[in-house]
Amino acid sequence: MDPRFDDADEAFRREVAGWLVRELGGEFAELVDAGGPGREHEHVEARKAWERRLGRDGWIGLGWPEADGGRGLSWQRQVIFHEEYARAGAPGRVGHIGEQLLGPTLLMFGTPGQKAHFLPGILDGTQLWCQGYSEPGAGSDLAAVSTRAELRADGWHVDGQKVWTSLATEADRCFVLARTEPGSTRHRGLSYLLVPMRQPGVDVRPIVQLTGTSEFNEVFFDDARAPAEDVVGAPGEGWKVAMGTLAVERGVSTFGQQMGFAREFERVLAAARAGGAADDPVIADRLLDSWMQLQVLRHTAVMTLGAPAGSTPGTEANVAKLMWAPWHRRLGELAVDVLGAAGTVTAGPEVDELTPAQRLYLFTRADTIYGGSDEVQRTVIAQRMLGLPRGPA
Amino acid sequence: MDALFGDEQRDLQRTVRDLLTREDPGPAVWQRLCGELGLTGITVGERHGGAGATTVELGIVLAELGRALTPVPFLQTAVAATVLDRSDAPPAAEVLPALVAGGLVxxxxxxxxxxxxxxxxxxxxxxxxxxxxxxxxxxxxxxxxxxxxxxxxxxxxxxxxxxxxxxxxxxxxxxxxxxxxxxxxxxxxxxxAASASRATDLLLAAVAVESAGAARFCLDTTLAHLRTREQFGRPLGTFQALQHRCADLAVLVESAWATARHAMWAADADPAGAAVSAPLAKAYCADAFRTVAGEMIQLHGGIGFTWEHPAHRYFKRATSTDLLFGGRAWVRSVVAERAGLPAVR
The missing domain is CATH 2.40.110.10 (Butyryl-CoA Dehydrogenase, subunit A, domain 2)
Structure with missing residues (x-):
């Protein structure tokens, strides 16, 4: 029983589950459990086709207003969609950056013309986006962005380098935080630009990670162009828009993520049972801790993310991240520990031929770094949620 | 404190907090909690003279009592009253009116x-x-x-x-x-046997929510100290080493509250789920409370080690919470068993 949903919601759940079973039982069967963090290289073309199928059948933009092409569904129904999506093992999305980051930003800050131009391609799954925030010199300190853009008669000219850009090889466009006022510093003088990826001035180079795979990329802009009107918010106000993007992520996808975590935990548990590690009291205790903490994650998400917008300090996402990232990393450790010596043998001789347990073990080292490292989350929580004073700069 | 609460729940929380901060702990508080506010019977049906509320409201009262560390036998009496009311055995009608009035503990x-x-x-x-x-x-x-x-x-x-x-x-x-x-x-x-099990589960959930309230007080008090106490020419709270520790404590306090409130909700609304969520909440919240209370002493420095400062009272309450009510190892083994996980003992 679940306090979040009523009977009509549960009927919607059956509709979602039925659609997923049907679609994943046919031409998309190979996509079950494909993609996602650590596995972005898998079945990319098929996953793009899957995006278009999601779009065709109305499963993108569930929470967007109907006037903007969305379905205007409640928070509860969006959660249900994400939960069922994860429960079915549906593939890691390639369109989520457009749907969950850029789309809500345009809904909040975009002009009617920008919404009309960009939202339909997100909703039908044909236009993929990537995020151009981090730079070699601007990681945790995002305001140190130095990519520059200049507005000339023929539009924006962009020069600089972004890094850790997920899915940049597949994306059609990138939302770029760039310095548009020469001589400006920190949060001032930045603009939020929508830059086409398929042009001579854009060069994407995959980063080979410690997993041996490449989900992240470097993106080089060398006199890349964007139309003059493709700036979201006023020029120079890009920081406000970028922060708005982070704030709109109220976390409906969190519950889907937790459903995915539960599936991963079940696999680790099954491996522990199969190999006999579950009989070891130390391993059994760690399994119990992991399972308990997963329930706690869920209860915390229900309480904080279910609250009406504006009723909480706005730091729920920071608390959630600081809980799930270390949890997931510990699950990765447990995944190889339950295998013992066998956990050190890979699936093949190539560097990227990892077992699922090894992939989880290695990729979760990124969880506590990307999207605001644990250390950044702690500082945000201490200062914004707990009201502790900033120290000397 | 909790954005999911409605107005009535917030009023209840305020009323209890006001009472507990105004009154000296002692017989007068017990009389007012029972007689005047009727809180020992908050979950008891109206036919037995109670207020007919759910275990969620009981949780709100318990969190406040945990916060104030009020030394009254409220948790036990209110849990027993709830058990008797929900059991509806013949003795319930006999003893509930006295329990509600505070004449019977x-x-x-x-x-x-x-x-x-x-x-x-x-x-x-x-x-x-x-x-x-x-x-x-x-x-x-x-x-x-x-x-x-x-x-x-x-x-x-x-x-x-x-x-x-x-x-x-x-x-x-x-x-x-x-x-x-x-x-x-x-x-x-x-x-x-099922009633016996449910009674124990309710006790565990009640202890969890009381711990969550107490843990929040420990953090609040510690934060107030760090904002005002100055060393090296600036407030202690400006030091990142301390900020990060407080952030970790805040995560514990928030998650303990969420876990305990879920267990108190499940006690009435989802008995099958409560069989897991109650022992889980007790194990998690007692552990969190113990951590936060220990950090309360450390982050207060020397003053936190004195008898005069309240930190030790919370630390000792956290210890008794963790060791009593079956203790940590037992309650964790119950969770493992009921969740179908490998046995931990």
Missing amino acids: AGLATPAPPTRWPTGSGPALTGVLDNVVDGPHLDLLLTPAVVDGAAVLVAVRTDAPGVTRTTLPTLDRSRPQARFALRGAPAVEIGD
Whole structure:
């Protein structure tokens, strides 16, 4: 029983589950459990086709207003969609950056013309986006962005380098935080630009990670162009828009993520049972801790993310991240520990031929770094949620 | 404190907090909690003179009592009243009006594996119930027992012949304990094995939510200290080493509250789920409370080590919370068993 949903919601759940079973039982069967963090290289073309199928059948933009092409569904129904999506093992999305980051930003800050131009391609799954925030010199300190853009008669000219850009090889466009006022510093003088990826001035180079795979990329802009009107918010106000993007992520996808975590935990548990590690009291205790903490994650998400917008300090996402990232990393450790010596043998001789347990073990080292490292989350929580004073700069 | 609360729940929280911060802890508070506000009967049906609320509202009151560390036998009495009300056994009608009015103090034996339950034949019970929380105050003791080979939930009057009560000196002076030796003590059956299990689960959930309230107080008090106490020419709270520790404590406090409030919700609304969420909440919240209370001492520095400062009282309450009510190892083994996970002991 679940306090979040009523009977009509549960009927919607059956509709979602039925659609997923049907679609994943046919031409998309190979996509079950494909993609996602650590596995972005898998079945990319098929996953793009899957995006278009999601779009065709109305499963993108569930929470967007109907006037903007969305379905205007409640928070509860969006959660249900994400939960069922994860429960079915549906593939890691390639369109989520457009749907969950850029789309809500345009809904909040975009002009009617920008919404009309960009939202339909997100909703039908044909236009993929990537995020151009981090730079070699601007990681945790995002305001140190130095990519520059200049507005000339023929539009924006962009020069600089972004890094850790997920899915940049597949994306059609990138939302770029760039310095548009020469001589400006920190949060001032930045603009939020929508830059086409398929042009001579854009060069994407995959980063080979410690997993041996490449989900992240470097993106080089060398006199890349964007139309003059493709700036979201006023020029120079890009920081406000970028922060708005982070704030709109109220976390409906969190519950889907937790459903995915539960599936991963079940696999680790099954491996522990199969190999006999579950009989070891130390391993059994760690399994119990992991399972308990997963329930706690869920209860915390229900309480904080279910609250009406504006009723909480706005730091729920920071608390959630600081809980799930270390949890997931510990699950990765447990995944190889339950295998013992066998956990050190890979699936093949190539560097990227990892077992699922090894992939989880290695990729979760990124969880506590990307999207605001644990250390950044702690500082945000201490200062914004707990009201502790900033120290000397 | 909780964005999901409605206006009535927020009012309840404010009323209890005001009372507990205004009154000196003592008999007067107990009288006002019971008689004036009727809170021992908050979950009791109106037909028995109660307020007819759910266990969620009881959780709100318990969190405030945990926050103030008020030394009254409220948790035990309110849990026992809820158990009696939900059991609807004949003794309920007899004792509930007195429980609601505060004229009778009741409580549950501290949870233990069935091998340590008292046993008996017919109405006469034999066994030892140790570390019974609020034992010195109890007029009525509820305990699981094995009677004629069957697990049941029974009630024993503590003034009955065959009951010997020994008050135990306690490390946590806000939570008195007694040992009850039963030798053919008269017992009244009030429920079956399932009721006994539910009663224990409610006690665990109640202890969890009380801990969550207390842990939040520890963090709030610590933050106030760090904002004002200056060393090296600036407030301690500006040091990143301390900020990051407080952030970790805040995560513990928020997640403990969420876990405990879910367990209190499930106690009435989802009995099947409560079988897992109650022991889980107790294990998690007691652990979180112990961590936060320990950090409260450390982050206060020397003043936190004095008898005069309240930190030690919370630290000792956290310790008793963790070690009592079945203890950490037992409650974790219950979670593992009920969740179908590998046995941890």
